[in-house]
Amino acid sequence: MSVIETAMIRSRTVIMTLAVILVAGVVTYVSVPKEAEPDMQIPIVYVSMTHDGISPEDAERLLVRPVEQEVRTIEGVKEITANSYEGGANVQIEFDAGTDTDIALADTRAAVDSARAKFPDDTEEPVIQEVKFSRFEPMLVLNLAGDVPERTLFAIARDLKEKIESNPGVLEVNVIGAREELMEVVVDPLAMESYGLSQAEIFSLVERNNRLVAAGALHTGEGRFPVKVPGVFESAEDVLNMPIKAVGDRIVHFRDVAEVRRTYKDPESYARLDGNPALAIEIIQRAGANIIGTVEEVQQLVAQEQRFWPDNISTFYSRNKSDEVHEMLTELQNSVIAAVLLVFIVIIGILGVRSALLVGIAIPGSFLLGILAIAAFGVSVNMMVLYALIMAVGLLVDGAIVVTELADRRMAEGIDRHAAYSGAARRMAWPIIASTCTTLAAFFPMVFWPGMAGEFMKYLPITLIAVLTASLLMALLFVPTLGSIFGRTGAMSEDAKRNLTLAETGDLDQLTGFSGRYIRFLKRALHRPWRNVAVVTALLVGIYIAYFSFGRGVEYFPDIEPEFASVDIRARGDLSIDEKDALVRQVEAYVLGMDEAESIYSKTGGSGRGAAEDTIGSITINFVDWEQRRPADEILTEIRQNVSGLVGIEVQARKPDHGPRQGKPVQIELTSRFPRALEAAVGEVRNALAEMDGVINVEDSRPLPGIEWQIDVDRAQAARFGADITLVGNMIQLVTNGIKIGEYRPDDA
Structure with a gap:
């Protein structure tokens, strides 16, 4: 007994299974994570190292090189890119395509742990992360503003950040424009000298008197009593009253x-909304999370939290990626529904209503069974999945x-419906299986498409394979x-019955209607086969020639009208955060007058990963409809033309990327054994590109120019006064950035 006959005998079980598939498929589609673009597995690991005050040269020698030496021993490493700057360095490790990112991340952690023994003592814990595209762009930007004390606004932003980060769908929360609170100690050097105190003594006293002491417990004949030694600073008065x-x-x-x-602390970034100061809370989505539900x-x-804030604090969402995702998914879902209805109408016109209903159940059944399959493998609903459903x-x-x-x-020949459908399914089983397999064979190689484009596009063939396999079962x-x-034979005219008989057993020349005209046309074509082959070949070649001669060319991904755009401001040199902000404001003044902008979010400093080193700020323009x-x-x-007269800065106005992000369309990499020769060569290449028509937004990774003060210590003279390099360095750090000598947590923190 075949599978088909078994299924028809146990019809109730089959119908119940179909009902379960439909219900489970709907529930899965509603609950499965939804995102605009698929979250790709990128075999790239990013290592960030921070050492306060270290120079770029020392960062390369003491931080980058030890990591590079250890990482080179990892199997599958394709390319290592390092960047050192004042205060730290980062290393980006790219692995061969197909490398398991979890294994690559674990191997990189082990290599960096081995290299840490060679780091300077005060280097912070390295941050090792797998590169995810979801990290580059926040899914939500919340702006806080109001006529309240700065401390109040910072406290609200800090409290909100901690609560938002507890959401499982949130990976990271960054507060732009906020400053870290600290207790500043300003020491009078004359008073220190008059009392005979040294810098090291003060540091040691603060550290030794601000310590949690676990004194244990006292056991007596009357019981056990814990002993507490209050030794942690709780207020500024505790510090001031400390005897030294x-x-x-x-005393x-x-x-x-x-x-x-x-x-x-001195500000490291500024944020503004429509030109007014604000705090911006950028919320980054965790990979695989449902962006719509998380937002x-x-x-x-x-x-809920806003109910407890002062009334004059306002909130505004200057960026909400879930709206874009929801709108795009809605449009694609409507396209799927429209396609289903059109197919259904065509089937009704050809087979009739009852037969069309039977065929029509295969569409939602195949869709929902396919969604169940891809959801079981952790695939989210994204644009590529919906494109596959339309196809x-x-x-x-x-x-x-x-x-x-x-x-x-x-059934028209008089056979009962059970035998008719059983016989039809068994008779056409192998042709249907063969037809489906040939279609699957065309898409199967796309699953193994290499590179970033393959990682992005593979969800289309995966979805098609799942849905078409489900259609075979249907x-x-x-x-x-x-x-x-439920099947029932429809009314069939005598001419239709005659044509069916002739098509199977009779003379094809006697067919009438469209079938007869097609048979006669086919016979005439078969009498002159070579002429028809020549015509089809000429038509094929002509189409190619016409398209490449008069068409609009080829592009990697279609140019879609965006809902927002970004303006990146770049400048080279030793600029303070206030000088950077002044330059950003100059560009912002031109953008604020635009009627097409619904909101304008400006950010100075904190350009983030993925931005060029000389990026001093950015402006995000949210367009009206x-x-x-x-x-x-x-x-x-128009923005580029308006800001072209600004001196000392470079402005790049760009639309968001669509499809897999692979950087700019043209990327040129120069290498040399002579680093000093590279800078001049890069300058020549850049100047040549800037003069080419159609080329905009040219950037490079040359080190930023600037002035560096170098203090040479006379070690012999320092030894006469009981000083050394460490003491001199600490004193210099004290008068520049200051030195962190301890921590405390006040009650209102």
Whole structure:
């Protein structure tokens, strides 16, 4: 007994299975993570190392080289790219395509742990991360503004950051424009000298008197009593009242030689919304999370917390990627529904309503069974999955149409519906299987498409393979089973019955209607086969020639009208954060006057990974609806023209990338054994590119020019005064960035 006959005998079980598939498929589609673009597995690991105050040269020698030596021993390493700068360095390790990112990450952690023994003592813990495209662009940007004290706004942003990070769908939260709170100690050098105190003594006293002491417990005959020694600073008064030296009968306190005040670090970034100062909270999505559901949860959290804030604090979402994802998915879903309806209408016109309903059940059944399959392998619903569903609509009904049409003919000949559908399914099983397999064979190699494009596009063939395989089950099991219960032969004219008989056993020349005209045309064509082959070949070649001669060319991904655009501001030199902000404001002044902008979010500093080293700030322009504005290309061209007269900065106005992100279309890499020769060569290449027509936004990775102060210590002279390199270095750090000598947590922190 065949599988088809078994399924039709156990029809109730088959129908129940179909119902379970439909319900489970709907539930899965609703709950599965949804995102605009698929989250690709990129075999790249990023290592970031921080050492406060270290120069770029020392960072290369003491941080980068030890890591490079260890990482080179890892199997599968394709390329190592390093970048050193003031205060730290980073190393990017690219592995061969197909490398398991989890294994690559574990091997890199082991290599960096081995290299840490060669790092300077004060180097912070290296940060090792797998590169994910979701890290480069926040899914949500929340702006906070209001006429409240700076401390209040910072505290609200810090508290909100901690609560948002507890959401499982959130990977990281960055607060732009906030400053880290600290207790600043300003020591009077004359008072230190008069009391005979040294810098090292003060550092040691603060460290030894700000310590948690676990004193244990006291056991007596009357019980056990814990002993506590309060030794942790809880307020500024605790620091000021700390005794540091006894001079005769007098005790010298910390307040006698220093001033203490709570303040904030110097700003490292600024954020503005529509030109007004604000705090920006950038929320980055965790890979594989449902972006729509995560954004809704974050917005609900913000609404709940806002009830406890001062009334004059306002919130605004200057970037909400979930809206874009929801709109795009809705449009694609509507396209899928429209395609299904059109196919359904065509089937009704050819087979009739009852047969069309049987064929029509194969469309949602195949879709939902395919979604169940891809969801089981951790694939989210994204643009490539929905594109695949649109492509599959016209392919998945072929088998069901063949089975249903043959069963209708058998019932027209007087055979009962159970035997008709059983016979039709068994008779057409192998042709349908062969047809489906040939279609799958065309898409199967795309699963192994190498490179970034392959990682992006592979979800299309995976979805097609899942859906078309599901359509095979629908055509051979579920549709025949339903037909054996609900099938009914339609009314057939005598001419139709005569044509069916002639098509199977009679003279084909006697066929009437469209079939007869097709047979007569085919016979005439077969009498002159070589002429027809020549005509088809000429037509094929002519199409290619016409397209490449008069067409619009070839592009990697279609140019889609964006909902936002970015303006990157770049400048080279030793610029403070305030100088950078002044330059960003100059560009911002031109953008603020645009009527096409719904909101303008500006950020100075903190350019983030993926940006050029000389990027000093960026402006994100959220456009109004595309029907109410000019095309984005015209707007960005106008911005470039308006800011072209600004001296000392370079402005790059660009649209967001669509498809797999692979950087700029043209990338030229120069290498040399002579580093000094590289800078001049890069300058020549860049100047040549800048003069070419059609080339915009040229950038390079040359080191930033600047002035560096170098202090040479006379070691012999320093030894005469009991000093050494460490003491001199600490004193220099004290008068520049300051030295962190301890931590404490006040009650209001």
